[in-house]
Amino acid sequence: VTSADSLLCAPHALTMDGSGVGYLADAALAIDRGRILAVGRRPEIAQEYSAERTIDRGHHLMLPGFVDAHMHTGMCLLRGLAQDTHHWMMHGVGPFSAHLSPQAMDAGTRLAVLEAVRAGTTTFGDFGWSMDSVCAFLAQVGVRGAVAVTIREAEQRIYAPGELYTFDRALGRRQFDANLQLFDRWHGAANARLRVFFGPQGADFLSRELLLEVHQAARARATRMHMHVAQGDRETAQIEQRYGCRSIACLDQVGVLDANLLAVHLTEASADEARLVAERGASMALCSGSIGIIDGIVPPAAAFQSAGGRVALGSDQAPGNNNHNMFNEMKLTALFNKVHAGDPEVMPAWRVLRMATIEGAAALGWADEIGSLTAGKRADVSLIDLRRPTLAPVHLRPMRNLVPNLVYAARGDEVDTVLVDGQIVVDKGRLVTMAEDQIFSEAQRYAAAIGPAAEAEFFRIDNANARAMRDGNL
Numbered sequence: 001v002t003s004a005d006s007l008l009c010a011p012h013a014l015t016m017d018g019s020g021v022g023y024l025a026d027a028a029l030a031i032d033r034g035r036i037l038a039v040g041r042r043p044e045i046a047q048e049y050s051a052e053r054t055i056d057r058g059h060h061l062m063l064p065g066f067v068d069a070h071m072h073t074g075m076c077l078l079r080g081l082a083q084d085t086h087h088w089m090m091h092g093v094g095p096f097s098a099h100l101s102p103q104a105m106d107a108g109t110r111l112a113v114l115e116a117v118r119a120g121t122t123t124f125g126d127f128g129w130s131m132d133s134v135c136a137f138l139a140q141v142g143v144r145g146a147v148a149v150t151i152r153e154a155e156q157r158i159y160a161p162g163e164l165y166t167f168d169r170a171l172g173r174r175q176f177d178a179n180l181q182l183f184d185r186w187h188g189a190a191n192a193r194l195r196v197f198f199g200p201q202g203a204d205f206l207s208r209e210l211l212l213e214v215h216q217a218a219r220a221r222a223t224r225m226h227m228h229v230a231q232g233d234r235e236t237a238q239i240e241q242r243y244g245c246r247s248i249a250c251l252d253q254v255g256v257l258d259a260n261l262l263a264v265h266l267t268e269a270s271a272d273e274a275r276l277v278a279e280r281g282a283s284m285a286l287c288s289g290s291i292g293i294i295d296g297i298v299p300p301a302a303a304f305q306s307a308g309g310r311v312a313l314g315s316d317q318a319p320g321n322n323n324h325n326m327f328n329e330m331k332l333t334a335l336f337n338k339v340h341a342g343d344p345e346v347m348p349a350w351r352v353l354r355m356a357t358i359e360g361a362a363a364l365g366w367a368d369e370i371g372s373l374t375a376g377k378r379a380d381v382s383l384i385d386l387r388r389p390t391l392a393p394v395h396l397r398p399m400r401n402l403v404p405n406l407v408y409a410a411r412g413d414e415v416d417t418v419l420v421d422g423q424i425v426v427d428k429g430r431l432v433t434m435a436e437d438q439i440f441s442e443a444q445r446y447a448a449a450i451g452p453a454a455e456a457e458f459f460r461i462d463n464a465n466a467r468a469m470r471d472g473n474l
């Protein structure tokens with residue numbers, strides 16, 4: 001008999017091992033010092049391992065924690081303030097994001113993490129401005145993160161459609177330095193739960209020289225570059241004006257399309273361009289909800305996958321998605337791609353569940369440690385209550401309905417328990433490592449200052465939401 005810290009038992013498990021979801025009935029997991037020792041049928045595991053603690057759930061489904069590969073948690077206080085309008089970045093979120101203080105971003109991060117972890121997300125691919133406090137918070141909550149600093153040279157102001165960005169070399173240098181310092185401070189910290197990536201905002205936001213420098217810095221440190229790629233017609237117009245080529249051809253010329261790159265969105269990429277990025281070995285982060293709301297576009301993830309590329313899912317940001325919930329991302333990814341292709345067999349439920357777990361982990365370069373319930377990996381696990389209206393009844397023959405119900409019916413509040421590194425982070429649907437009430441009241445307090453500060457610019461720009469407010473329709 002081998003000793004373990006804990007045994008986790010449930011009538012059903014989706015291990016995500018193999019090429020599908022790796023279903024296992026009457027499942028048990030032996031965990032020791034944060035690592036999965038063994039996965040198997042309960043009678044065998046119980047015989048072989050003696051544990052100090054047994055978490056035994058009678059009507060639950062066990063699965064790996066979700067990987068949310070692309071997020072801007074610092075924007076969470078702007079939830080619901082920028083959708084249903086053209087020119088999202090400049091005219092939608094621009095008037096509000098100008099008034100996000102570092103403290104307001106931190107309060108937003110805390111709210112976003114609370115929301116996501118309660119819906120089963122255990123790995124946070126976060127991207128933003130003040131990331132030191134984000135790393136500290138993720139470490140404190142006890143979750144996992146791949147965190148990058150926004151690196152840009154384009155001066156921060158609202159540009160008119162088609163206006164070429166003006167570059168501020170000193171800003172680019174400052175942000176690059178901040179990313180380098182973040183790497184030195186946090187990469188491998190918190191029991192190796194934190195990794196630091198490098199975050200050039202996009203091909204249009206910095207010079208090719210700085211982009212190449214950032215790329216080399218990431219490569220020298222054996223970490224990834226996390227970058228928006230072909231993120232909308234705004235970027236395409238900037239790149240064509242500046243270099244006379246489209247984003248992906250330009251990035252290929254610079255030489256940054258490689259296995260080290262996590263390419264986010266590919267909103268404007270043609271199927272051929274998506275295939276080129278995949279063939280260069282890069283991974284893709286697909287943000288179906290965000291790009292659907294912001295651009296009304298379905299990015300070419302199916303083409304990317306058919307060229308052999310790995311696709312992760314991302315919730316992006318709350319002002320234009322408008323949540324951090326991987327159940328929402330899975331459902332929208334499946335639905336949008338079916339509608340787009342006019343084919344119900346495109347993006348089946350089991351495939352999008354893989355994107356939210358093992359394929360997402362691979363896209364972050366982390367599949368050796370997370371993404372599946374496999375002996376030797378870290379114990380990042382969710383237990384989902386099947387005695388909820390959205391997940392009942394359970395069918396096992398002739399087909400199992402567990403995965404379709406998770407993807408098409410569940411909303412996230414069915415998540416009962418979440419463990420990261422074998423430690424309980426969510427219990428009975430509540431975050432146990434932080435005070436939830438404080439997170440809500442702090443978010444509301446910082447949010448209160450944003451609206452009045454943004455009001456004049458909001459009505460001057462007069463986007464679709466401003467008109468709807470003026471007309472009394474919103």
Ligand SMILES: [Zn+2]
Nearest residue numbers: 070072228316
């Ligand atoms: Zn983004």
